[in-house]
Amino acid sequence: MAGKSSIMWFRKGLRLHDNPALLDACKDAAHVYPVVGVNRYSFLLESLRDLDASLRARGSRLLVLRGTPEQVLPRVAAEWGATRLCLEADTEPYARARDAAVRQSLEAAGVEVAASISHTLYDTEMLVARNGGRPPLTMQARPRGAGGQGPAGSFTKLVDKVGDPPPPAPDPPAALPPPAEGMPSADPAVTGVPTLAEVGFTEEPTTPFKGGETEALARLEASFADPKWVAGFQKPETDPSAFDRPATTVLSPYLKFGCLSPRLFHSRLLAVYRAQKKHSEPPVSLRGQLLWREFFYTVGAHTPNFNRMAGNPVCRQIDWDANEEFLAAWREARTGFPWIDAIMTQLREWGWMHHLARHSVACFLTRGDLYVSWERGMEVFEELLIDQDHYLNAANWMWLSASAFFSQYFRVYSPISFGKKYDPEGRFIRRFLPVLKDMPAKYIYEPWTAPLEVQRKAGCLVGKDYPRPIVDHAVASKACIARMAAAYRAGSAAATAATGEGADGAAGPSGSSPAPKAKGRGGKAKEAVASAAGKAAKAVAGAAGAAGKKAAGTAAGSKRQRTLKESLGLQGGKEAAS
DNA sequence: ACTAGGTTGCCGGC
């Protein structure tokens, strides 16, 4: 009797390969109902269409349910006589709350809920337990002596200790138990995969990347066609300006939606590493990239308020500016720095940029130039990236803003030199900012330095066709470093002040207190931050003044205020970016 | 208490 009908609820994990939850749903079931809720991305909708096609090839189909999960799932379970709901576990805060509600309403109705872990390589709970109850906060910390079996360590060390992740699950049967005939809620007319228009979008997507498991596997094969490249991959050496053929795999959106299983990817990598004599190692290797994902999922899933500064125990508290003008210029690709604006345009058009390109724009927005909070940048990425992934997005923004994981805030990316190093001709800029397509290479990273007649000849007048830079990088980056130093000092002072209070361990997983105290920065944190803010202001003025004297030729003044005013006069240049 | 090392900076001086 039990197990006659199951519901397979697809959320992430939009694939048939390595799908333990789907296998679970098929076990002893005469009827399996593969269902999903509606979301808003075209990449997602393509993934759903592909999943539906794959299910149809096996005698089934996808049923897209409209409604709130905790309401609609019990209703169809009753209608279909389903006794089990099978799903892939999801540790994101939103998913946890949703799944708790669904579990409650289904179990009240006598429907069993069975979760499988297949979105990450490992069960992150297990990893944390094996690390002594706390997630590691470093990816790699080379042990100095012979690698002992110490209690806590870096993430790579932890993974070495735990061993290889489980292999991918076997493929599902060639014929899947189909939904029963004649069920009203399984009517194709009401459960078809929606179109973009139906979800409320009027514009056509501009991303060149197509969603779906089929595409994901094809892309995986394309990368693995060159085993030497796979074995020799070193992330920091890949070219962020490559766009005809991106320098990395672009598998991130497929991993995000689960069109590609990380375990399948990982097992393929191990096979190549076994076959090739030499291969690169984490953290820079291709396998290292999967471990970064795993690392951030592990820390993120076990840290309260991970995607915020306040109340986030791993995040440094920094006095970011709420500068709407700067934020808007950055978001709308009109900072006046072609390298930055081209990347932000690629983000809007493609929904994807190279990892190091993300570094450039994230550093620029936060600790490098504009001193705007990483949370604002994270929100923009969240809206525009096709590979937007809750934990990875938050973690990388904290990294780049030197708020967590990384603290060498004086290592600032130059919005001019960094791109030039890879692409001296400015091909990337010409592709994404056509207004600059005829600017000579000599000036393309700094068009404001081009003589007026050169600008005229290139058909691009700076200040009219393309914005002037909103900051003087030499001035702004020095000021930012000074403010970061002050914020760090304030943090350490607050931490010292807070140690007197003792009580709860800093990174305790149950640190549910909403008070903004990071790394044990306790009650007196506010005072310390406030007093340091005064020092910071002085430091900014001092550093900016000194740098301003050095930067003789430029018109940008010694005060941030002045550059802000200049930026206000640049609105006319907006269309230049489009 | 102290030290080594940390996926991926940049500039100027030698």
Next chain:
DNA sequence: GCCGGCAACCTAGT
């Protein structure tokens, strides 16, 4: 090509 400056960072391990 290798330093030090930026400003004295963090975590893990001894």
